[in-house]
Amino acid sequence: xxIDGEILTAGDARASGDRRRRSDLLLPEIALAxxxxxxxxxxxxxxxxxxxxxxxxxxxxxxxxxxxQAGISSLGHASLxxxxxxxxxxFAMYVSSDPLLxxxxxxxxxxxxxxxxxxxxxxxxGATLVMLTIALAQLIAEVxxxxxxxxxxxxxxxxxxxxxxxxxxxxxFYGRVGFVYALVVLIISYFxxxxxxxxxxxxxxxxxxxxHRRMRALGCNVYLHLLAVFTIGGAVAGVAGALSAQTTGxxxxxxxxxxxxxxxxxxxxxxxxxxxxxxxxxxVVYMIIQRVASTYDPAYWLYVVGFLLxxxxxxxxxGLMQLVDMARLWIWGSSRG
Amino acid sequence: xxLAASIVLDGVAYSMVLFMMSIGLAMTMGxxxxxxxxxVCFAMIGGYLTxxxxxxxxxxxxxxxxxxxxxxxxxxxxxERFLIRRYYRRPPLDQMLVTxxxxxxxxxxxxxxxxxxxxxxxxxxxxxxxxxxGFRLVPTHRLYVIALxxxxxxxxxxxxxxxxxxLRVRAAVDNPGIAEAVGIDTMxxxxxxxxxxxxxAALGGIAGAEIMPMEPTYPERYLxxxxxxxxxxxxxxxxxxxxxxxxxxxxxxTAKYLLPDMSSIAFYLTMFAVLVVRPQGLFGHEx
Numbered sequence: 001x002x003i004d005g006e007i008l009t010a011g012d013a014r015a016s017g018d019r020r021r022r023s024d025l026l027l028p029e030i031a032l033a034x035x036x037x038x039x040x041x042x043x044x045x046x047x048x049x050x051x052x053x054x055x056x057x058x059x060x061x062x063x064x065x066x067x068x069q070a071g072i073s074s075l076g077h078a079s080l081x082x083x084x085x086x087x088x089x090x091f092a093m094y095v096s097s098d099p100l101l102x103x104x105x106x107x108x109x110x111x112x113x114x115x116x117x118x119x120x121x122x123x124x125x126g127a128t129l130v131m132l133t134i135a136l137a138q139l140i141a142e143v144x145x146x147x148x149x150x151x152x153x154x155x156x157x158x159x160x161x162x163x164x165x166x167x168x169x170x171x172x173f174y175g176r177v178g179f180v181y182a183l184v185v186l187i188i189s190y191f192x193x194x195x196x197x198x199x200x201x202x203x204x205x206x207x208x209x210x211x212h213r214r215m216r217a218l219g220c221n222v223y224l225h226l227l228a229v230f231t232i233g234g235a236v237a238g239v240a241g242a243l244s245a246q247t248t249g250x251x252x253x254x255x256x257x258x259x260x261x262x263x264x265x266x267x268x269x270x271x272x273x274x275x276x277x278x279x280x281x282x283x284v285v286y287m288i289i290q291r292v293a294s295t296y297d298p299a300y301w302l303y304v305v306g307f308l309l310x311x312x313x314x315x316x317x318x319g320l321m322q323l324v325d326m327a328r329l330w331i332w333g334s335s336r337g
Numbered sequence: 338x339x340l341a342a343s344i345v346l347d348g349v350a351y352s353m354v355l356f357m358m359s360i361g362l363a364m365t366m367g368x369x370x371x372x373x374x375x376x377v378c379f380a381m382i383g384g385y386l387t388x389x390x391x392x393x394x395x396x397x398x399x400x401x402x403x404x405x406x407x408x409x410x411x412x413x414x415x416x417e418r419f420l421i422r423r424y425y426r427r428p429p430l431d432q433m434l435v436t437x438x439x440x441x442x443x444x445x446x447x448x449x450x451x452x453x454x455x456x457x458x459x460x461x462x463x464x465x466x467x468x469x470x471g472f473r474l475v476p477t478h479r480l481y482v483i484a485l486x487x488x489x490x491x492x493x494x495x496x497x498x499x500x501x502x503x504l505r506v507r508a509a510v511d512n513p514g515i516a517e518a519v520g521i522d523t524m525x526x527x528x529x530x531x532x533x534x535x536x537x538a539a540l541g542g543i544a545g546a547e548i549m550p551m552e553p554t555y556p557e558r559y560l561x562x563x564x565x566x567x568x569x570x571x572x573x574x575x576x577x578x579x580x581x582x583x584x585x586x587x588x589x590x591t592a593k594y595l596l597p598d599m600s601s602i603a604f605y606l607t608m609f610a611v612l613v614v615r616p617q618g619l620f621g622h623e624x
Binding site: 067073075120121123124126127128130131132134135136138139142143146258259262265266269299300302303305306307308309310313314317 | 441444561609
């Protein structure tokens with residue numbers, strides 16, 4: 001019996017094995033590529049905004065791995081994003097302006113902060129863990145604020161160059177290269193995360209989320225496993241931060257802030273926290289609503305997101321993907337008997 | 338010596354405010370196991386109403402305070418009854434997120450009703466001015482805050498430890514199942530405790546308005562501070578919240594006097610350190 005599409009029992013694994021051939025077809029990645037292409041041609045003047053959506057999708061994906069799969073409740077995920085952003089920015093400034101190396105720098109930055117944080121806080125659970133993530137993220141943001149010579153403090157980090165990708169594709173003013181760059185990074189990352197989720201490693205993560213005491217009794221080193229997931233999630237978030245740094249040309253303290261952590265959580269909950277497509281869906285819906293609401297009146301945005309959050313959590317706890325699943329069920333009927 | 342006395346004075350005043358603002362949240366977390374991030378908004382309601390009612394309705398300060406507290410209770414009751422109650426059994430993250438949604442609503446409303454700039458609290462004449470304590474001049478208001486905090490703490494202690502309401506609350510905290518079996522209406526207790534906590538927060542907001550002025554970004558600024566006090570003290574303990582408020586209030590004030598740049602870092606470092614060593618808080622129970 002699977003809870004909204006997750007692989008939880010042998011029966012699900014068998015059923016998903018039948019679907020495995022389908023999943024090897026890279027359907028989600030193709031869907032992402034096609035949607036991206038459509039956006040490219042439909043909204044050529046908004047590519048900067050859509051690129052930011054892609055960056056946020058990647059960030060939400062990282063949270064989907066850490067929270068949705070492994071159950072690590074974190075309201076401080078932005079510290080990993082910001083770590084990646086600052087790493088990439090500083091890398092571009094002092095080492096090399098090659099963007100692909102910058103992505104690697106971002107991944108390493110995010111992973112290192114995640115590993116260091118995780119070492120300390122992953123022994124805690126529930127509300128305590130959330131408070132720890134909040135406190136830690138605040139601390140990191142404060143330190144970054146004080147480290148003006150390195151991070152630029154409240155003024156942010158800027159003035160670094162981003163070289164042409166693969167030395168062939170320079171970033172242009174219309175954001176076309178940036179957009180395609182972000183899209184490709186997102187698609188590749190999505191594929192990798194999907195593979196992780198479907199692997200035994202992912203299964204263990206889900207098991208830990210559901211029954212961590214039982215897993216410990218079975219001999220699993222829960223702490224180390226969670227640390228591994230958290231570090232991988234940190235790397236993905238770091239890549240998202242690096243993308244942001246490279247496509248916007250500036251890194252600010254907001255990339256470490258509680259607001260960003262909360263926003264990512266809202267996006268993920270909105271889309272559906274258990275399913276990877278939920279991260280994409282929730283992010284897109286959130287960013288579009290935010291854009292529309294703020295063109296009318298920024299104050300209304302708070303009302304919209306407030307009601308959205310309360311509504312989704314109370315009525316649709318599994319997010320918008322729940323609606324998608326219901327529609328699928330209604331159209332095609334259950335394939336699980 | 339003068340410096341130490343100053344630190345203690347200001348630190349205790351700040352701690353009293355922190356205590357009043359966070360005791361309601363500590364009670365809610367202990368009783369219903371709900372993390373209500375919107376708790377800080379009750380402080381904001383109390384502060385805003387007390388600051389604006391004199392101008393709007395021509396009332397005196399004291400009357401405005403009473404009205405503000407009543408209004409806060411009236412707002413808190415339906416929130417508990419119709420929203421928070423659904424979340425008693427949900428994971429802490431869900432509770433936090435839905436109450437963050439509430440925060441957005443409160444902030445948007447505050448912005449709409451009161452504007453984006455800070456609103457100052459009009460103090461009555463007997464609270465304004467300064468008192469000469471020999472080693473320094475102290476704003477009279479601050480002495481009132483310390484006195485208020487002490488009175489509230491005593492009253493709360495009396496209510497929780499000695500009254501039948503307090504007895505029922507403690508029973509509901511320790512073992513809701515048996516409490517209900519014995520005939521205690523736990524749902525009623527939850528609603529009343531929630532409202533009481535909200536009123537206390539409002540009082541804290543009013544008292545603290547000198548150092549924490551009213552503005553729409555109030556929740557965003559002080560939510561984490563209140564969470565820190567509750568986390569450090571441990572859920573559901575009166576004494577724990579009091580000690581935590583004193584600890585964090587004094588740490589913050591000391592840092593502000595001696596190392597002003599590091600005061601936030603000192604504050605969150607303390608919170609972090611306590612939680613790592615004792616995840617259930619200084620006086621909390623292991624769940």
